[in-house]
Amino acid sequence: MDLLASLGDGFAVALTFQNIGLALMGCFLGTIMGALPGLGPSNGVAILIPLAFTLGLGATPSLILLTSVYYGAMYGGRISSILLNIPGDEPAMMTCLDGYPMARNGRAGEALALSGVASFVGAFFATWGLVLLAPQLVKVALLFGPAEYFALFALAFMTLGGVSSTNQAKSAFAAALGLGLAMVGVDTQTGVPRFTFGEVHLYDGIDFLVAIVGLFALSEVFIFLEHRGTDKDASTAPKLAIGRIVPSWGVLKSCTPTMLRTTVLGFIAGVLPGAGASLGSFISYSMEKKLVDRNGTFGTGDPRGVAAPEAGNNAAAGGALVPMLALGVPGSGTTAVLLAVLLSLNITPGPLLFTQNPDVVWGLIAALFIGNVMLLAMNIPMVGLFVRVLMVPPRILMPVVAMVSFVGIYGISGSSFDLMVMIGFGVMGWVLRKLDVPLVPVILGTLLGNAMEVNMRRAVTIADGDYSVLFGSWLTLVLWAIAIVGFVLPIFVGGVVKARMRGAAQREAAQTD
Amino acid sequence: MSDRIFGGIGLMLALLYVWRAAIIPDSFMSDAVGPRAFPYGIAAVLALSSVFFLLKPDPAPEWPRAGRLAEIGFAVLVMIAYAQLLPEVGFLIATAFASAYLTWRLGSPPLQSVLIGAGTSIGIYVIFRLILGLSLAKGPFGF
Numbered sequence: 001m002d003l004l005a006s007l008g009d010g011f012a013v014a015l016t017f018q019n020i021g022l023a024l025m026g027c028f029l030g031t032i033m034g035a036l037p038g039l040g041p042s043n044g045v046a047i048l049i050p051l052a053f054t055l056g057l058g059a060t061p062s063l064i065l066l067t068s069v070y071y072g073a074m075y076g077g078r079i080s081s082i083l084l085n086i087p088g089d090e091p092a093m094m095t096c097l098d099g100y101p102m103a104r105n106g107r108a109g110e111a112l113a114l115s116g117v118a119s120f121v122g123a124f125f126a127t128w129g130l131v132l133l134a135p136q137l138v139k140v141a142l143l144f145g146p147a148e149y150f151a152l153f154a155l156a157f158m159t160l161g162g163v164s165s166t167n168q169a170k171s172a173f174a175a176a177l178g179l180g181l182a183m184v185g186v187d188t189q190t191g192v193p194r195f196t197f198g199e200v201h202l203y204d205g206i207d208f209l210v211a212i213v214g215l216f217a218l219s220e221v222f223i224f225l226e227h228r229g230t231d232k233d234a235s236t237a238p239k240l241a242i243g244r245i246v247p248s249w250g251v252l253k254s255c256t257p258t259m260l261r262t263t264v265l266g267f268i269a270g271v272l273p274g275a276g277a278s279l280g281s282f283i284s285y286s287m288e289k290k291l292v293d294r295n296g297t298f299g300t301g302d303p304r305g306v307a308a309p310e311a312g313n314n315a316a317a318g319g320a321l322v323p324m325l326a327l328g329v330p331g332s333g334t335t336a337v338l339l340a341v342l343l344s345l346n347i348t349p350g351p352l353l354f355t356q357n358p359d360v361v362w363g364l365i366a367a368l369f370i371g372n373v374m375l376l377a378m379n380i381p382m383v384g385l386f387v388r389v390l391m392v393p394p395r396i397l398m399p400v401v402a403m404v405s406f407v408g409i410y411g412i413s414g415s416s417f418d419l420m421v422m423i424g425f426g427v428m429g430w431v432l433r434k435l436d437v438p439l440v441p442v443i444l445g446t447l448l449g450n451a452m453e454v455n456m457r458r459a460v461t462i463a464d465g466d467y468s469v470l471f472g473s474w475l476t477l478v479l480w481a482i483a484i485v486g487f488v489l490p491i492f493v494g495g496v497v498k499a500r501m502r503g504a505a506q507r508e509a510a511q512t513d
Numbered sequence: 514m515s516d517r518i519f520g521g522i523g524l525m526l527a528l529l530y531v532w533r534a535a536i537i538p539d540s541f542m543s544d545a546v547g548p549r550a551f552p553y554g555i556a557a558v559l560a561l562s563s564v565f566f567l568l569k570p571d572p573a574p575e576w577p578r579a580g581r582l583a584e585i586g587f588a589v590l591v592m593i594a595y596a597q598l599l600p601e602v603g604f605l606i607a608t609a610f611a612s613a614y615l616t617w618r619l620g621s622p623p624l625q626s627v628l629i630g631a632g633t634s635i636g637i638y639v640i641f642r643l644i645l646g647l648s649l650a651k652g653p654f655g656f
Contacts, residue, residue: 054647167571173523173562180530180555187548190540194548195533218592221615222585226577228620395619399612400633402592406608407637410599411647419596427589434574435519457546465545 003131010362013060014370019363022057022065023371027378030072032389034092035080036397039220041073041317041334042440046216047401049209049341050408059345060360064367066341067321070334071123071368074277074317075375078115078310079386083108091277091313094285098298098305105301109383114247114255114303115310116379120372121259122311126267126318127368130325133271134354134361137326141351146459147470151479153452156329159486160441168491170437178445179452181206188450189457201417208340208446210409210418214425215432215439216337217405222430224398246380247303255307258288266312270319270332277316277332284312318368325349325361329448333440340447516570523563530556584618591615603652604642609634 013019026048033044045066052062077092082099095115102111144152157175184195185205196202262284269280288308289298298305317334324335328350342349347357354361379386409422429439456470463469471477534552577585595611613630621629641647 051641051645051647055645169562169565169569172558173566176555176558176562180552180559183552183555187537187540189544190548192538192540192548194537194552195530222588225584225588225615225618226581228618395616395621396629396633398619399615399629400637402615403608403612403633403637406592406595406599407604407641407647407649410650411641414648414650416596416600419599420593423589423592423596426592430585434576435515436571436574453551456551457544461545 003135006358006362007131007366009358010364010366011369013359013363014064014366019061019064019367020370022061023068023367024374026065026068027072027075027371027374030069030074031076031079031375031379031386032072033069034073034076035386035390036076036392039397039401040077041070042337043216043220043401044069044073045334045337045341046212047404047408049337049344050213050412051404052341053209053344054408054411059347059357060363062341062345063338063360063364064371066338067364067368068371068374070338071314071317071371072375073334074123074314075116075119075379076386077313078119079112079383080390082111082115082306083387083390091281091316092309093278094281094309094313095306097285097309098300098302101299101301102303102306107301110247110251111301111303111306112383113380114251115306116376116383117247117252118255118259118307118310119314119379120376122263122266122314122316123318123372123375124369125260125263126270126315127365127372129267129271129315130318130322130368131365134322134326137322138351138354141327143475144351145473146455146462147472148475148479149455150452150459150470151476151483152327152329153448153455155479155483155486156444156448157441158483160438160444167436168487170435171441174432174437174439174441175445178442178447179449180445181211181442182208182446182449183453188454201415205450206421206446207413207418208443209344209412210422211425211446212337212340212443213405213409214422215429215442217401218422218426219429219433219439221398221402222426223433224394226430228395251303255304258292258304258307259311261291262288262308262312263315266315267319269312270316271322277313277320280316280319281309281313285309321368325353325364326351328353328451330444333443336440336444336447340443343447514570515573515576516566520563520566520570523559523566527556527560527563530559588615588618599650601652603654604649605634605638606652607650608637 014023029048030041030044033039033047034041048066048069052065057065074091077087078095078099081087081092081095082103085096085100087093087096099111099115102108157172157179160171160175180195182205184202186193186196186203193203265284265287266277266280269283270277285305285308288304292304293302320330320332320335321338324330324339326349328339328348330336330339339349347353347360405422406419409418412418432439432442459469460467463472471480530552534549534556537548537552540548576582591611591614595607599607609630611630612633613626616629616633617623617626638649642649
């Protein structure tokens with residue numbers, strides 16, 4: 001009953017006029033950002049963080065705004081998958097498989113509505129999962145000392161590449177690069193400047209918001225400049241009629257078992273380190289195909305093939321919040337960006353968050369429930385509006401993205417120096433993406449680098465300079481074991497899983513064309 | 514080949530990192546670990562993964578042709594100029610120029626680009642300055 005009481009308090013926090021307005025705005029902007037090809041949830045949240053700051057919002061309102069954007073983007077990703085056969089973001093890739101064929105059969109509106117309902121079911125139950133599971137995880141996390149935290153951070157980095165990673169060396173390089181950037185600035189323990197090259201601007205360290213916006217948003221602009229006028233240019237795809245936007249009762253009923261099964265699966269994928277929403281939607285789709293596809297209708301516009309990945313990826317999005325809130329260690333790119341929000345608001349996520357700032361945690365969770373209902377209400381009748389937004393060509397959109405990024409960063413610091421650093425990160429992001437180096441570990445490294453070092457130094461200092469303390473308790477050993485398995489496993493199975501994900505998408509696409 | 518070059522740059526980066534870490538001065542305050550140990554660890558991971566790229570490179574990505582590369586280079590220059598000139602000429606003018614350039618390069622016809630640039634600038638100014646009250650860069654004309 002404690003839980004329900006806390007949740008009730010949360011609703012009291014979230015149900016103010018301002019917070020509801022922010023949630024509404026976040027859901028709306030998030031859906032648009034998710035729907036636009038090239039602007040995924042990480043980008044969307046990244047661009048809006050500086051704005052939430054410069055608006056001078058408090059901790060809970062900022063979080064409500066940005067998590068609404070996060071949930072909204074997960075909803076929005078499906079719109080361009082279904083209508084244009086271009087996933088708005090990576091997790092929405094699997095929705096293309098049956099969503100686009102449905103749209104071509106003249107059932108676009110139905111597919112949109114059904115996927116909206118599936119997203120709602122996935123996100124709604126995943127938020128309940130978050131309510132139930134996070135406090136349990138907090139109990140475990142309270143046993144953690146500095147050595148355990150150091151091992152936990154290592155685990156986060158080593159599993160971040162995830163089971164679908166093709167080249168673990170590149171994930172490791174990215175993580176080291178991020179950690180290395182975090183070291184820039186005055187050392188908190190001894191007060192000596194490190195890696196500053198005598199530049200006074202760097203004494204405070206590199207602001208991770210600058211890094212995030214540069215790496216995600218600006219590099220996207222460069223990618224568009226590179227691909228303008230080629231077949232990778234999204235603006236040339238054919239447009240489809242929408243049709244009726246209410247799914248029939250029969251369709252909904254036939255999809256219900258599918259939605260419930262894939263919600264559970266997606267949630268588990270979200271909670272586990274290194275899996276995330278893309279894998280959640282992938283295994284949801286594959287499992288459903290094995291279970292219920294008796295007539296071979298999957299891939300030709302089967303409604304269940306639309307419901308499965310959407311419920312799966314939205315459930316995974318909720319699941320990914322569990323380790324982020326309870327341990328302070330995010331399991332996916334977007335939750336890493338949300339962690340950046342918390343850190344810049346001077347809130348350290350982790351077990352103490354639940355006891356010290358219960359208003360933040362429960363207010364946030366309540367906001368997720370509210371946002372979810374809003375998204376469902378918004379997405380079914382207003383889907384036509386979002387479709388119209390999709391028609392905005394990238395040549396107009398991308399300059400806006402770039403300029404809003406500049407505005408946000410300039411708004412925080414008012415210095416041209418930060419803008420220059422951001423441009424540098426944009427170029428770096430473009431090069432790294434060309435070389436297939438993942439960007440999320442870079443972000444996570446700059447975010448967690450200092451905390452990781454502090455915990456290591458604290459542990460070793462308490463043990464009088466004995467480094468073996470880092471492997472000294474059974475808890476650390478368990479964490480290291482998971483970390484090593486998580487790092488080594490993808491070397492053997494990663495290529496296979498990724499190839500299957502790509503292969504499935506391409507095969508089905510080839511069939512429909 | 515791209516990965517090999519990348520590995521080489523990564524190794525140099527690791528060496529540079531070790532050197533910069535080694536010259537971190539000692540402080541009057543100190544702990545058992547000191548400010549250098551963790552950076553050394555990071556450099557080790559950087560170096561190891563770079564060696565891996567050298568030994569077992571992935572197939573090279575499709576690099577854009579020289580023209581497109583120059584395109585990105587010019588966009589970067591425009592952004593740098595924007596960052597430098599923003600406090601000098603003010604938000605509206607700088608943003609109009611920068612977004613006009615970007616939309617032109619992304620395929621808008623020239624005349625339309627000017628309009629889109631001005632529109633973007635005014636739109637952002639209205640939403641962020643007039644409605645949300647954010648402080649944007651003020652030029653000599655106050656906007």
